[in-house]
Amino acid sequence: MNSSSLSACYFEGNGDLYGLGVRIGLYTQWAATLITTVADPHAENVVMVLNMLIQTALLLGLVILSARHEASVLDPVITFWLLFGALSNLTGDGVYILDHPTGSGRLILYAAVAIYYIWFWFTGWMGMLDPDCDPSAMSILGLVVCITLAIWRPLKDKVRGLEGRKCQDDRVEEGLGGDADDPQDNARQKEDAPVVVPEAIELADAEDLARERRGENESPTRRPEEGNTTSTAELDEIPVIRGGYSWHVPWIMDSDRMDDLEAMLDRFSWEGKWGNVNPYLLCLSVMNIALSIAAVEYLIKANNIAGANDVDSVGQLIALVSGAFSLIFG
Numbered sequence: 001m002n003s004s005s006l007s008a009c010y011f012e013g014n015g016d017l018y019g020l021g022v023r024i025g026l027y028t029q030w031a032a033t034l035i036t037t038v039a040d041p042h043a044e045n046v047v048m049v050l051n052m053l054i055q056t057a058l059l060l061g062l063v064i065l066s067a068r069h070e071a072s073v074l075d076p077v078i079t080f081w082l083l084f085g086a087l088s089n090l091t092g093d094g095v096y097i098l099d100h101p102t103g104s105g106r107l108i109l110y111a112a113v114a115i116y117y118i119w120f121w122f123t124g125w126m127g128m129l130d131p132d133c134d135p136s137a138m139s140i141l142g143l144v145v146c147i148t149l150a151i152w153r154p155l156k157d158k159v160r161g162l163e164g165r166k167c168q169d170d171r172v173e174e175g176l177g178g179d180a181d182d183p184q185d186n187a188r189q190k191e192d193a194p195v196v197v198p199e200a201i202e203l204a205d206a207e208d209l210a211r212e213r214r215g216e217n218e219s220p221t222r223r224p225e226e227g228n229t230t231s232t233a234e235l236d237e238i239p240v241i242r243g244g245y246s247w248h249v250p251w252i253m254d255s256d257r258m259d260d261l262e263a264m265l266d267r268f269s270w271e272g273k274w275g276n277v278n279p280y281l282l283c284l285s286v287m288n289i290a291l292s293i294a295a296v297e298y299l300i301k302a303n304n305i306a307g308a309n310d311v312d313s314v315g316q317l318i319a320l321v322s323g324a325f326s327l328i329f330g
Contacts, residue, residue: 011072013308016061018078020309021316025323026054030086030289032326033099038282047326054319055083056109063116066124073128076120078299083113085315086285086294184187 013019029051036047062079065071300308311320 004117009210011074011303011305013305014065014075015072015307015310015313016315017058017075018082018296018308019311019313019316020298021311021313022058023082025319025321026082026085026318027289027293028323028327029054031116032085032291032323034282034285034289035327037218040070050322051086052106052109054322057315058083059109059113060114064115066120069127071128073125073298074303074305075128076117076124078296080117081292081299082227084288085296172306 029047033047033051034074058079062076064069065075180307311317
C-alpha cells in the first residue's frame with residue numbers, strides 16, 4: 001500500500017469513544033491520578049474508581065459497536081491507548097484483589113479487555129478493515145505490559161500479605177497453644193486480650209518507623225521483658241506503608257502509647273507522600289501517559305479521522321466533567 005492510497009483513507013470518528021471531550025477528560029484523569037497518588041494518597045481510591053468507571057464505559061461501548069459491525073478498524077486501536085494511558089496504582093499495594101470490590105472490579109475489567117483484544121487481533125480486525133484503505137499503526141505490546149503491571153504487582157503483594165499473616169498466626173498459635181484458624185480459639189484469644197505476641201519483623205518495622213518519625217530512643221511498640229522483646233497486642237491488624245510495600249502490624253494495646261502510635265501510623269500512611277510511591281512505577285506511569293497521548297493524537301491525525309475534535313455528545317461531556325472533577329477536587 002503506497003502513501004497516496006494511505007492519504008486517501010477516510011474514517012468517520014466515533015466521538016463517544018475518542019472524541020475531544022473524552023480524550024481531554026481521560027488525560028486530566030491520568031494527571032489527577034498521578035498528582036493525587038503523590039500528594040494525597042488518602043484520596044487516591046476516589047480518582048481510581050472514577051477512572052475505572054470511564055474505562056468500563058469505553059470497553060462496553062467498543063464491544064457494542066463491534067457486535068453491531070459499526071466499529072472501524074481504528075476504533076479498538078485508539079480505545080486501547082485510552083484504556084491504558086496511566087498505571088492503576090503507583091505504590092504496588094493499593095489494589096487488593098481478594099478483599100476489596102475495586103480490586104475485584106479492576107481484575108474483571110482487565111480480563112474482559114484482554115479477551116476482547118485477543119479476539120480483535122486474531123480475527124476481529126479483518127471484518128473491520130476497509131479493503132481500500134490501510135490504517136497507519138497498530139501495537140499490542142503495551143496491552144501485555146500494562147495488564148502484567150496492573151495485575152501481577154497487587155496480586156504479588158496480596159500473596160506476600162497472606163504469607164505475613166500466616167507467619168503471625170503461627171507465632172500466636174505457638175505462644176498460646178491454640179489453633180489460629182479455629183474460630184473458637186480466635187474468639188477465646190480475643191476475649192482474653194491483651195495477648196502477648198512474640199517479636200516479629202512487622203513489630204520491628206513499626207518500631208523503626210516510630211523512632212524515625214518521633215526522633216526518640218524509647219520504643220512505642222515494644223518493651224523489654226526479662227531479656228526478651230515482647231509486645232502486648234490484639235489479633236486485629238492495621239496496615240502500614242513503608243517503601244512501597246504493605247506491612248501489617250498488630251494493633252498495640254499499651255494504653256500509654258496507643259494514641260501516639262495511632263497518630264504516627266496515620267501520619268506515616270497518608271502524609272508520608274513520597275515514601276508510599278514506588279519511583280519505578282512513577283516514572284513508568286509518566287512515560288506511559290506521554291506515549292499514550294502521542295499515540296492517540298498521531299493515529300487520529302495520520303488517518304484523517306473526521307469529527308474526532310468535536311465535543312457534540314453527552315458521552316463526551318460526562319468524561320470531560322469527570323476528568324475536570326478529578327483534577328480539581330481529587
